[in-house]
Each structure stands twice: as C-alpha cells, then as structure tokens.
Amino acid sequence: MDGAQGAVTAAAPSAASVQRRLSVWLSMIIVAVAVLAGGFAFASAFREAYALQDDVLRQVGAMFDPEHLPAPGNPADAPKVSDKEARVIVKVLPPAGGAAAADMPVLADGMQTARLGKRDYRVWVRTLTNGQRIAVAQETAVRDETARDSALRTLMPFLILVPILLLAVAHVLRKMFAPIKRLAHEVDQRDERQLHAIAPEAVPDEVRPFVVAINRLLARVQQSMDAQHRFVADAAHELRTPLSALSLQAERLGQAAMSPDAQARLGTLRQGIERSRGLLEQLLTLARAQEASGVPTGTVSVQGVFRSVLEDLMPLADAKQLDVGVTTEADARVHANELDLFVVVRNLVDNAIRYTPEGGRIDLSIANDAHVVSIAVQDTGPGIPSEERTRVFDPFYRVLGNEATGSGLGLSIVSTVVRRLGGEVDLGEAGGGAGGLRVTVRLPLAE
Numbered sequence: 001m002d003g004a005q006g007a008v009t010a011a012a013p014s015a016a017s018v019q020r021r022l023s024v025w026l027s028m029i030i031v032a033v034a035v036l037a038g039g040f041a042f043a044s045a046f047r048e049a050y051a052l053q054d055d056v057l058r059q060v061g062a063m064f065d066p067e068h069l070p071a072p073g074n075p076a077d078a079p080k081v082s083d084k085e086a087r088v089i090v091k092v093l094p095p096a097g098g099a100a101a102a103d104m105p106v107l108a109d110g111m112q113t114a115r116l117g118k119r120d121y122r123v124w125v126r127t128l129t130n131g132q133r134i135a136v137a138q139e140t141a142v143r144d145e146t147a148r149d150s151a152l153r154t155l156m157p158f159l160i161l162v163p164i165l166l167l168a169v170a171h172v173l174r175k176m177f178a179p180i181k182r183l184a185h186e187v188d189q190r191d192e193r194q195l196h197a198i199a200p201e202a203v204p205d206e207v208r209p210f211v212v213a214i215n216r217l218l219a220r221v222q223q224s225m226d227a228q229h230r231f232v233a234d235a236a237h238e239l240r241t242p243l244s245a246l247s248l249q250a251e252r253l254g255q256a257a258m259s260p261d262a263q264a265r266l267g268t269l270r271q272g273i274e275r276s277r278g279l280l281e282q283l284l285t286l287a288r289a290q291e292a293s294g295v296p297t298g299t300v301s302v303q304g305v306f307r308s309v310l311e312d313l314m315p316l317a318d319a320k321q322l323d324v325g326v327t328t329e330a331d332a333r334v335h336a337n338e339l340d341l342f343v344v345v346r347n348l349v350d351n352a353i354r355y356t357p358e359g360g361r362i363d364l365s366i367a368n369d370a371h372v373v374s375i376a377v378q379d380t381g382p383g384i385p386s387e388e389r390t391r392v393f394d395p396f397y398r399v400l401g402n403e404a405t406g407s408g409l410g411l412s413i414v415s416t417v418v419r420r421l422g423g424e425v426d427l428g429e430a431g432g433g434a435g436g437l438r439v440t441v442r443l444p445l446a447e
Contacts, residue, residue: 018177027169030166034158038155041155043151045151045153049150050143053122054124056088057111057123058124060090060136061134064090088137088138089136089137090136090137091134092132092133092134093125093133093135107123109127111124112124112125119140120141121138121140122137124136124137176204179203179204180207195225196218200215239276240277243273244277253266254270297335299446300334300341301333302331302332302341302373303326303366304338309346310325317353320360321359324353325362326366327364332368334373335421340420344375344417345364345375347410348410348439349362349364352377352378352381355379355437356381360436361380364376368445371444371445373444374442376440378438379430381437382435383430389427393414393425394412395408396412422443425439425440425442426442427440
C-alpha cells in the first residue's frame with residue numbers, strides 16, 4: 001500500500017470516533033448513576049444505623065422498673081468490653097435541685113443530645129412510675145463512627161461493581177466495533193487492482209448501507225480501470241502494424257541510392273521508429289502487468305532468469321563496454337511466472353545499461369534473508385536524487401538532466417509486477433563509494 005494509506009491507518013483514533021464517544025458517554029453515565037446511588041445508599045444506611053442505635057437506647061431504658069434499678073456498684077466489677085467508648089451508659093438521675101444535679105444539664109424525658117463536659121452524648125431519659133428518672137446514653141462520636149462504618153460497607157458493592165461494569169462496557173464496545181475494524185484492515189491491505197466487492201454481511205446493519213455504497217463505487221472504478229487498460233492495450237496493439245510498415249519501408253528506402261544527407265535523415269527516422277516500437281512494447285507490457293492478478297503458484301529460479309536477461313541484453317552492454325555480471329553464486333526460487341520475473345530483471349538491467357556511462361559496471365546479486373529473497377541490480381551511473389525516488393515509479397516520469405533514451409515506463413512496470421507478486425522495490429545508493437544506484441527487489445522465498 002502507499003504511504004498515505006498507511007499513515008491514515010496508523011493514525012490514532014480521532015475525537016470523532018463513535019466507539020470512543022460511546023465509551024466516554026456510557027462511562028460518565030455509569031459513574032454519575034453510581035455516585036448518586038452510592039450517595040443515596042450511604043445517607044439511607046447512615047440514617048437507619050442512627051435510628052437503630054436510638055432504638056437500642058430506648059430498649060435498654062425500657063428494661064428497668066422501680067424494683068430493678070441499676071445499683072451504684074464498683075466500676076471494677078463492671079463487665080469488660082472491647083471498646084469502652086462504645087458502651088451504653090445507664091444512670092439514675094439525681095432529684096432536681098439537689099447538689100448532684102447542679103453539675104448536670106436539665107434533661108427532659110425522651111431522646112435528645114446533651115453535652116457533658118467536653119463530649120456530646122445521645123441520651124434517652126425516662127421517668128419511672130415511682131418518680132425516679134433514668135438516662136440511657138451513648139457517646140455521639142462513637143455512634144457517628146459506627147453509623148458511618150455501616151453506611152460505608154453499603155458502598156462496597158458499588159466500588160467493586162462499577163469498575164467491572166466499565167470494563168464490561170469497554171469490552172462489549174470493542175466486540176461490537178471489531179467487524180468494522182476487521183473490514184477496514186481488509187480493505188486497507190488491498191492494492192489498486194483488488195476492487196472486488198466487500199461482503200456486507202460482515203458488518204452491523206447500521207453500517208451496511210455505507211458498505212453497499214462503497215461496493216457500487218468500487219464497481220464503477222473497476223469499470224473505469226478496465227476501460228483504461230483496454231484502451232492502452234488496444235492502442236498499443238493497433239499502432240504496432242503501422243510502425244512495422246514504417247520500419248519495413250525505411251529498410252527498403254535504405255537500399256535505394258541517396259545522398260549522404262538523406263542517409264543521415266533516414267538514420268534519424270529509423271531511430272525514431274525504434275523508439276516508438278520500444279514504447280509500444282513497454283505499454284503492452286504495462287497493460288498486461290496491470291490486468292494480471294494473483295500470485296502464481298509455480299516457482300522460478302532467479303539465477304536462471306539472470307542468465308536469460310544477460311543473454312538478451314549483453315549486446316547492448318558490449319556496445320558501451322560495460323562490465324555486467326552476477327556477483328553471487330547462491331540461487332533462490334520465488335513464486336512467480338518466469339516471464340514476470342524476466343520482465344522485472346530485464347527492465348532493471350536495461351535501465352542500468354542506458355544510464356551507466358561507458359566503461360562502467362553493473363552487478364546483479366541474490367541474498368536470502370529469512371523468508372525473503374532480495375534481488376539487487378547495482379550500477380555506477382548517475383543515480384537518482386532521493387527527493388525523486390518516489391516519483392520515478394510513475395508512468396512516463398523521467399529524471400531531468402539525463403540524456404539517455406527511454407520511455408519512463410520501466411520502473412513503473414517493475415513496481416506493478418513486484419507488488420502483484422507480494423514484494424516491494426527499494427531504491428538506494430550503490431555501495432563502494434563509486435556512486436550510482438542500487439535497486440533491490442524483495443520477494444517472498446518459495447519454500
């Protein structure tokens with residue numbers, strides 16, 4: 001895939017993500033409901049615990065009658081309790097106006113809060129039938145602490161269940177949106193030739209109309225590309241006949257007697273016809289590469305293709321006194337048609353021959369790395385500036401400043417075929433400090 005598509009895929013989810021917005025809103029609703037419910041539960045539990053403690057004071061006070069009043073007793077004889085502050089105090093109130101009553105606040109019958117010394121007490125006062133008054137009391141701070149502890153225990157289910165609920169919501173949302181993400185990944189992995197329809201059954205009903213619309217768009221794009229490829233192939237095929245006729249007429253004309261100036265003009269005409277024929281052949285090759293689909297199941301030897309290419313192009317290399325050879329003895333097999341790999345290697349070597357100055361060097365090599373075969377063609381030519389290495393794969397694009405003849409389709413054909421075979425093409429600097437270009441084609445190794 002191209003860089004722009006990869007950047008879009010790798011980008012972090014935007015703020016407009018439906019999954020993120022749903023997660024945020026559902027989390028906020030859950031937390032808000034949990035806070036409100038927890039606050040209500042805490043307040044209710046606190047009030048109930050407080051009322052229960054008041055009932056305890058009333059029940060303790062109701063147990064006494066005039067014949068069974070608490071005796072003054074020795075404090076040492078009192079039963080031991082684990083928390084002395086939590087004990088319930090039962091006291092007979094002195095008669096009103098007495099000396100002992102002077103230090104105590106005036107307490108009416110019933111439940112009330114009174115302060116004695118530096119502490120507050122919750123007190124229930126009762127007058128017995130014989131006129132005596134008793135007070136059942138408990139320290140307010142202890143009661144409040146007990147009520148709070150009881151109320152806080154009611155919040156434990158909220159503290160445990162809310163995080164679990166948030167995780168469950170996030171998991172459910174991920175499961176719900178997983179088909180859409182898988183669909184996006186599947187579409188992103190396609191190349192420009194894989195325009196078959198997307199299965200709408202794999203996505204939720206809400207997204208299905210969008211998928212159907214994309215399928216219709218893909219169908220229109222497929223028709224447009226098919227028409228374009230047919231036009232290029234038909235045009236190139238139809239032009240081969242008149243160019244062949246022109247070439248034949250030029251050959252016959254060359255057999256006729258003519259002046260040296262006419263001979264020079266005829267030579268220029270022949271070169272133009274040959275360039276046009278080469279361009280047509282490249283157009284036909286590009287059209288076939290674009291129309292083909294799928295990775296071949298058969299395998300081919302890279303060294304065998306090297307030999308075929310060198311036998312075909314060695315006359316061109318000898319004409320420029322170029323040193324062309326294979327620098328590695330190891331062989332490798334890749335999943336490809338022999339013609340496809342031949343087209344790739346031939347275009348790379350042909351480009352290297354065209355752009356390498358006379359007396360230069362061109363090296364072909366093979367390297368195996370895990371499950372990948374690297375096929376490299378390195379020359380001592382002018383190379384390609386780094387800022388133009390992405391554009392040279394466009395059809396008809398040629399680097400400015402080069403006088404070598406060519407159609408600008410070689411690297412475009414190489415890129416098209418290699419991508420169809422599941423590989424990639426990399427352009428880099430040639431090693432050894434001699435300048436030039438190193439083109440590396442990486443293809444999956446045939447097991």
